[in-house]
Amino acid sequence: MNQATNNEILKIENLKKYFRIGKDKRGPIFVRAVDGVNLNIKFGETLGLVGESGSGKSTIAYTVVGMYRPTSGQILFKDKKIGMEAAKRPLSLKREIQIVFQDPGSSLNPRQTIEQILTLPLRLHTQTPKRQLREKMVELLEKMELSPDYLYKSPPSIGGGEKQMVAIARALAPNPSLIVLDEPTSALDVSVQAKIINKLMDLQKELNLTYLFITHDLSLMRNIAKRIAIMYLGKLCELADAVTFFEKPLHPYTQMLISSVPAISEEEENLKPKKVVSIGEIPSPVNIPSGCSFHLRCPYKMPICSEVDPEMIEVFSGHIVRCHLFSKPENE
Amino acid sequence: MKNSNQFNNAIAISLAKPKSIFWTNLGRNWFKFSRNALSILGLVIVLGIIISAILAPWVTPYPEHAGPFVDFDNAGQPPSLGHLFGTDNFGRDVLTRIIFSFRGALIMAIVVLALAVPPGVLLGLIAGYFQGTWIDTVIMRITDIFLAVPPLILALAIASVLEPNLMNAMIAVTVMWWPWYTRLVYGMASSVKNEYFVIAAELTGASKFHIIFREILPNCLSPVFTKMALDVGWVILIGASLSFVGLGEQPPTPALGQMVSDGARYMPTFWWMTVFPALAIVLTILGFNLTGDGIRDMLETRMG
Amino acid sequence: METKENVLLNIKDLHVWYRVYGGYLKVLNGVHLMVREGERVGLVGETGCGKTTTMKSILQILPPGDFHIPQGQIFYKGQDVLKMSFGELQRLRSREIAMIFQDPTAALNPVFTIGAQIGDVIKYSIALEEKKVHKEKIKTLSARALKEAYLPDPERMLVNYPLQLSGGMRQRVCIAMSISSKRNLLIADEPGTSLDVTIQDQILRLLKEIVEKKGTSIILITHSLGVAREMTDRIYVMYAGTIVETAPAKTLFKNPLHPYTKGLFASVPKISGGGIAKGIPGRIPDYLNPPSGCRFHPRCEHASQICMEKPPQLFEIEKDHSVACYLAQR
Numbered sequence A: 001m002n003q004a005t006n007n008e009i010l011k012i013e014n015l016k017k018y019f020r021i022g023k024d025k026r027g028p029i030f031v032r033a034v035d036g037v038n039l040n041i042k043f044g045e046t047l048g049l050v051g052e053s054g055s056g057k058s059t060i061a062y063t064v065v066g067m068y069r070p071t072s073g074q075i076l077f078k079d080k081k082i083g084m085e086a087a088k089r090p091l092s093l094k095r096e097i098q099i100v101f102q103d104p105g106s107s108l109n110p111r112q113t114i115e116q117i118l119t120l121p122l123r124l125h126t127q128t129p130k131r132q133l134r135e136k137m138v139e140l141l142e143k144m145e146l147s148p149d150y151l152y153k154s155p156p157s158i159g160g161g162e163k164q165m166v167a168i169a170r171a172l173a174p175n176p177s178l179i180v181l182d183e184p185t186s187a188l189d190v191s192v193q194a195k196i197i198n199k200l201m202d203l204q205k206e207l208n209l210t211y212l213f214i215t216h217d218l219s220l221m222r223n224i225a226k227r228i229a230i231m232y233l234g235k236l237c238e239l240a241d242a243v244t245f246f247e248k249p250l251h252p253y254t255q256m257l258i259s260s261v262p263a264i265s266e267e268e269e270n271l272k273p274k275k276v277v278s279i280g281e282i283p284s285p286v287n288i289p290s291g292c293s294f295h296l297r298c299p300y301k302m303p304i305c306s307e308v309d310p311e312m313i314e315v316f317s318g319h320i321v322r323c324h325l326f327s328k329p330e331n332e
Numbered sequence B: 001m002k003n004s005n006q007f008n009n010a011i012a013i014s015l016a017k018p019k020s021i022f023w024t025n026l027g028r029n030w031f032k033f034s035r036n037a038l039s040i041l042g043l044v045i046v047l048g049i050i051i052s053a054i055l056a057p058w059v060t061p062y063p064e065h066a067g068p069f070v071d072f073d074n075a076g077q078p079p080s081l082g083h084l085f086g087t088d089n090f091g092r093d094v095l096t097r098i099i100f101s102f103r104g105a106l107i108m109a110i111v112v113l114a115l116a117v118p119p120g121v122l123l124g125l126i127a128g129y130f131q132g133t134w135i136d137t138v139i140m141r142i143t144d145i146f147l148a149v150p151p152l153i154l155a156l157a158i159a160s161v162l163e164p165n166l167m168n169a170m171i172a173v174t175v176m177w178w179p180w181y182t183r184l185v186y187g188m189a190s191s192v193k194n195e196y197f198v199i200a201a202e203l204t205g206a207s208k209f210h211i212i213f214r215e216i217l218p219n220c221l222s223p224v225f226t227k228m229a230l231d232v233g234w235v236i237l238i239g240a241s242l243s244f245v246g247l248g249e250q251p252p253t254p255a256l257g258q259m260v261s262d263g264a265r266y267m268p269t270f271w272w273m274t275v276f277p278a279l280a281i282v283l284t285i286l287g288f289n290l291t292g293d294g295i296r297d298m299l300e301t302r303m304g
Numbered sequence C: 001m002e003t004k005e006n007v008l009l010n011i012k013d014l015h016v017w018y019r020v021y022g023g024y025l026k027v028l029n030g031v032h033l034m035v036r037e038g039e040r041v042g043l044v045g046e047t048g049c050g051k052t053t054t055m056k057s058i059l060q061i062l063p064p065g066d067f068h069i070p071q072g073q074i075f076y077k078g079q080d081v082l083k084m085s086f087g088e089l090q091r092l093r094s095r096e097i098a099m100i101f102q103d104p105t106a107a108l109n110p111v112f113t114i115g116a117q118i119g120d121v122i123k124y125s126i127a128l129e130e131k132k133v134h135k136e137k138i139k140t141l142s143a144r145a146l147k148e149a150y151l152p153d154p155e156r157m158l159v160n161y162p163l164q165l166s167g168g169m170r171q172r173v174c175i176a177m178s179i180s181s182k183r184n185l186l187i188a189d190e191p192g193t194s195l196d197v198t199i200q201d202q203i204l205r206l207l208k209e210i211v212e213k214k215g216t217s218i219i220l221i222t223h224s225l226g227v228a229r230e231m232t233d234r235i236y237v238m239y240a241g242t243i244v245e246t247a248p249a250k251t252l253f254k255n256p257l258h259p260y261t262k263g264l265f266a267s268v269p270k271i272s273g274g275g276i277a278k279g280i281p282g283r284i285p286d287y288l289n290p291p292s293g294c295r296f297h298p299r300c301e302h303a304s305q306i307c308m309e310k311p312p313q314l315f316e317i318e319k320d321h322s323v324a325c326y327l328a329q330r
Helices: A057-065 A091-096 A114-125 A130-143 A148-152 A160-172 A190-207 A218-224 A242-247 A252-260 A266-271 B004-033 B037-054 B094-129 B134-148 B151-161 B166-192 B196-204 B208-219 B221-244 B256-264 B272-300 C051-058 C086-096 C114-126 C135-148 C167-179 C197-214 C225-231 C249-254 C259-267 C305-309
Strands: A008-024 A027-042 A046-050 A072-077 A097-100 A178-182 A210-215 A227-232 A235-241 A313-316 A319-321 C007-020 C023-036 C040-044 C067-076 C097-100 C185-189 C217-222 C234-239 C242-248 C315-318 C321-323
Touching (some): A008 A057, A027 A210, A027 A235, A046 A057, A046 A218, A057 A178, A091 A114, A097 A160, A114 A148, A114 B196, A190 A218, A190 C259, A210 A218, A227 A252, A235 A252, A252 C197, B037 B272, B094 B221, C023 C051, C023 C067, C023 C217, C051 C185, C097 C167, C114 C167, C135 C167, C167 C197, C197 C217, C234 C249, C242 C249
Antiparallel strands (some): A008 A072, A227 A235, C234 C242
8 A cells, every 4th residue: 555645644554552450470461452453544534443342442532632642653743653542642643633532421520511611711722812712612513513511511511422523522622633533423313413413514524624434334434434444353354445434344354244234225234235143242352363363253264374473454445454365375 | 604793682681590590599509509408507597606706796685794794693503594604613603704715716616717728728629630740749748747737735735835825826827727728629630621611721821810710710619608607607616625724715705615624623513504504505506517518408409 | 003913012102110219200101012933123312212121021129119100011921011920020030031131341240250140140040940059050051141142251250240241241141141041032221332332233243143043022222213223123213202113224214204303314424424403402301291282392393283183093003113202193
């Protein structure tokens, strides 16, 4: 994948994040939450990151934003290394990368008013004089289609969708370039989700934002992401643009996921790949299976799968997979 | 871009809202408080004690009996219409002295809490925020030491070293009271610290001061207020224990424990000299406990 | 419309109010719901529409004191649940109807073993008839229930604690508890919602198999239209405490009539792409002062005068397909 580096806003190179959770007689035990991930995001695009629990998608998001320090590997934002915790990052970097969390109930301080919540980023990152703070906040609220009296409300008295709108307004307040969205609508109803997703798409066009969008909802991903990456137990399985992802999913896990989505009509049902029945439990990231981590649940398992971890192969242009079904037969 | 007049109007309208929000919140809080009839009973008792203490010189039948006064002809009178709770061994009206002793008791409670709660809360906040570091260890181990000593003994030890008067009794009780708040707030702060809204503030670059006092503290206060309401009763009890052994308020100023102790040697013949002050102590603690329960219902539940 | 013979559950015009500061939250405003024997019924609605309140009313497990039922009846096998004695309610809960709650972690007691918890369910369902139940019998029945839920190594599972299991396995344990004795009606409240998508798929298939094998009726509560389509025969769509539309699953998806139903369908992201519709404008009503007439009218682009005055009743448009909407009834 030879791309000119100047149109990529974020480059994740061989990122690993291990958490130490104790030790046994053989040495320390690690949770290998992220285990060697390469990912790029272009300016202005929405990259979708999909996976189930233990996949490491949230860990990547949190590392990009500065909640964690990478164990190894590097992250480049606008070609500058940013692989350190938020406390050590310059203020300008904190302004540029923002995050919206999954649960609006716990990402907004229930004991503050919305005015106080929005004051913080405005005070830190913009030079807005005190007199104009309220005006600026009303402007932000208007963008999210919330009336000015929301300034005086506090989170427990407003609905989940509205809370998430406030969380998004808070992320927009400092004029960021990249917003990481960690399952922003998973806890919301489908009609509320529709409203918020549309708003996010409009804002992206208007303000030229880049999104790293994490979710487990594949049909949602289909409609908002330009490219989609699937993760399983800390590693990428497949990466392709959204249309190809659904029309020609290559990795068995991808097929399993897509075929598990409950379809809403006959036409939709027919668009799904042949049903790959999900078997077994998702292994815990403490006990990652040997070889290809998916082999225990894979219906196409071959002997080599339990021994050797496959490499990422570019099968078509822009479409990469990590699976022995597609490995080149050399080097064996 | 909106017309700036429309903007100003919108802001003007929304600025008018906060007052009505205040009344709505008050009403909602009263609703939660009043769900339990016992809380109302507690509130009635508490208000009765406070009001009678403030207005003592005007509502008591014999206000001069609360000072240096003797009338041996009238000593040891059982309860009667003239003296509802009888008279003590100096001829002083027991009811009057009880009401006057509420003054000292309430002052002690207010002063002790005012002095003990802020430092206790502050230490708990800091220890909780820096959980896992040496700051946490130092603060919490010191707290543990204070908590390990039986409270009454600590208070007695301190009060007996100092000159016996109300002020020193208050100091003694304050010294043993703050650690409970530290522990309470430590538990809350260390868990609130991990909430996503705190992380969000940190990620965006908020200062430690902002995080501790604007993000974490407001989420720790509800149990503190509840505990304060309940503690008024307990401080009064400890104060009574101190005055029972002669530390604290000195005669002729009346104090509940002192009255119980003085009347004890005249039991059982002149029972009213001990029993009524003791019942007053019980009633006080009961009142503040019930009120504290109501405050807890008000602050710590979700309703409506 | 209803064949009286095999109707198992029939909720008629149920109103439920919840006392709060400032008055009553009029949560349910005339709910009609009917389940026949062996039928799979779906109840679809978004957060706050009253689905859980309705289900809790059936089993009478609403918090006491704060709830008020001004009108309505819930007929189970012909008998009104709201008028049942305590003993009859006990029988209802331990032998007739079982509820599978949404969050399996919260539904299982962390300090008791799986065996103890299933054992309790079995004991109370049998105890009404047999005075003393042998421990061995309970153990056998427990292991059998776990096996039917496809839990591996049922004998050993009995001594495990809930926290030792994964989310999917806990949900299976809850399902096992609900089928440990013969029941006529299962109520599943958003099963699998808190679990991963592949695991949820397994749970739903398990439920489907159980219902087919045992002929139990099931009410499946969900906010996912896709799940409702795959799992149910007939669907009720609920909004703000009223049933706005009901139809057999196939009919509903081919021909949704109520504006809310149509709005919901449009909001669901499609695998075929094409973006998502704008959602439904407005927000769910304040139950303290609900809108007059049709509760959906403030959000409906077709609202007319009569919509604001009188709440529409469910009206049968075609076979088994009823809508509560003046627009659709024209």
